[in-house]
Amino acid sequence: MVSRRLEETEYVRAVLGSPKAWTLHPIDRKPKFIKALPDII
Numbered sequence: 001m002v003s004r005r006l007e008e009t010e011y012v013r014a015v016l017g018s019p020k021a022w023t024l025h026p027i028d029r030k031p032k033f034i035k036a037l038p039d040i041i
Contacts, residue, residue: 024040
């Protein structure tokens with residue numbers, strides 16, 4: 001159901017093949033978040 005709905009939108013789903021992988025889905029992408037990205041990564 002989710003895959004079908006995503007095909008109808010501009011959004012994508014991250015499918016991670018490694019248990020060590022991660023994704024980040026911030027709601028707030030203001031300059032403070034962008035500046036913190038190097039430390040987050």
